[in-house]
Amino acid sequence: MKKVFQRPEVLSDVVMHYCPGCTHGIIHRLVAEAIDELNIQDRLVGVASVGCSVFSYNYFECDMQQAAHGRAPAVATGIKRVHPNNIVFTYQGDGDLAAIGTAEMVHAAARGENITIIFVNNAIYGMTGGQMAPTTLLGQVTQTSPYGRNAETQGYPIKVCEMLATIEGTAYVERVSVDNVKNIMATKKAIKKAFQTQIDGKGFSLVEVLSTCPTNWGLSPVESLGWLRENMMPYYPLGIYKEK
Template sequence: MSTIVYKKTKALNDTQFHYCPGCTHGIIHKLIGESLVELGVLGEAIGVASVGCSALCYKYFNCDVQQAAHGRAPAVATGIKRVRPENVVFTLQGDGDLASIGAAEIVHAAHRGEKITTIFVNNAIYGMTGGQMAPTTLIGQKATTAPEGRTEEHSGKPLKIAEMLATIDGAKYVERVSVHNPAAVRKAKKAIKRAFQCQLEGKGFAIVEVLSTCPTNWGMTPVNALGWVESDMIPYYPLGNLRDFEEAK
């Protein structure tokens, strides 16, 4: 007799990911899928894709997914959730989408306390468009639009989205996690599941910021990219829960 320890979640279909080798965005897809299956809401789930590498995520999930204009996923998700409150609505957005052109949308979705769940993939760079500097790019980190590395004098300090949204009353669940090792992945899954739970209980807006890798645009091997998350990203973007709906007023 053998028991299955791990196999691919049924929330993902057989289409192969377009992501580059070792990009941890694939892990985040798996965690969203596993969470939806374990909460028994895959059939009611509606995703909203953003622009960037996550734009093609509608090809992979075994649930409905709507593609939104750049940065506008929270606005589209707001519409879907208000018309179909019985559905579980989530957005999957990168930092080039959510933290820059979509900054107003995410702030006001949180401010209104929309009952949606946002999974925010922060890899500190614009991935799909070719490695340009994002609001989340670290000081000193090289990008195609910052060939000498980002400087505070020219571009300011990287934007801490989770901390910013945690100051807004309508955001009832805010957590930052990472997927740079198996223990971190397990914690990330708990956070994503809890973010969906926040929506299922009708508490308000929930967001999980997931630190992710971009080996291609960082110019690193996938394994070294995991190390860079731990050595450079986590010190600036500390992991942990910033607000939970049990304590939030």
Template structure:
């Protein structure tokens, strides 16, 4: 008998706390499937962020280390420097990584820390109730941008993958999406590459995953997927921004 579905071993048998329609569950699963396929569950240490995925340490079935808001890349650096033979990853949202944690992510990439960052970008602060994020789109409404984000008042959303890809220390930078099955498969392939490059010692790796927040976007799960496709993809183009082949 061939098993065609089921829970990856790298996920705990625990119900997610995520809102209905949120894509964190899919992304957790992709990371876990990759860990299973690479056989690295017992060699991996994950760093959980502050934000919606703060409880990621309850879901991944490997050693997990909680971090303060934005500090996951620094915590991961500490772990990786002590255990250079282990696989170390951070799982961070856009408030965590692209706002309060910009210094940590930029310098982890600059130092070419051999870690993998899964960066979940849903253009909003979810856990705290829908405030404007550094990745909130122009015109997008949030509880702290009730009239819509304006260029005059709040400036432009950060394009993290493009920015980090300029750093020599970044080995693999890709932006993917999980709004339909085809893109989910591509997202998994990118996550797998990132882990493989880390294991091969290529340097810093990051996969930005465009994600939905039906609750705080005020949309149904289906509408949210469509909103992501129509609004986020044009501003945040998908693709590999840096691959190790470019690292001389």
């Protein structure tokens, strides 16, 4: 019988720890499919971050390093400078990349570091239990913005792609979403393009994936997808922000 669906080779055969309905699983799979199709598994080194995706080193069947909170782009830089022919990627959430790791992200981009960042934005801290993230929307209720995020005291959500687009060193920056099948297909295409950018030696690539957190948003998985569309997409428009 012909196999029409199978686990990507670079995705480990283990049960993931993510909550039911979480879109991390989808994004992991898309990353793995892109890697398989580009046939780069043997020279791939991934960098896991801190947050919900902290265990991603267990889920990708390639060499992995676990980074301190926010430092994944610096760790990736170290690896890439030692092995320039390896393909090096980080997988980071919004707290890791856009709060504690802002400097590492921006300066890796400014150096045009030839690495790929998969940035998962679900507008909340998941692992620690639903606190406000740098990408939490105005008015959004979290454990540490119980009255809704208030611009006066808590500032504005950061638009990472828009910011990185202004930086000379970035080669490819796109925002995508995994809220429906069409967008999921587009996400895979973007991730593949980001890796291809690195393979071609063009420099820094980042794909921001709008994602859901049903557990900490307090919504069902399906409601979450709707919430993402109605609330996140208007503030975080999809599209290519930079392409060299």
